[in-house]
Amino acid sequence: MTADKMRELWKAESFQPFTIRLADGRGIAVRHSEFMTVSPQGRTAVVFQPDGSMNIIDVMLVTDVEINTNGKPGGKKRR
Secondary structure (H helix, E strand, O other): OHHHHHHHHHHOOOOOOEEEEEOOOOEEEEOOHHHEEEOOOOOEEEEEOOOOOEEEEEHHHEEEEEEOOOOOOOOEEEO
């Protein structure tokens, strides 16, 4: 369910930045829809950061998705 919500936020017509929370406690900020892609099988996501680094995510380890109401990591939780 949370992975579905992540995809819904990513593909939203009116994109809002959001943070992906993982099982290990990390938070990965998605600042723009063009900074993220999901594999054709839907199992892996890649999030590119403004500094050129990237996060490779096993979508099955997503525990929560937070909408960033102020454009920064954190914000209102949405499951």
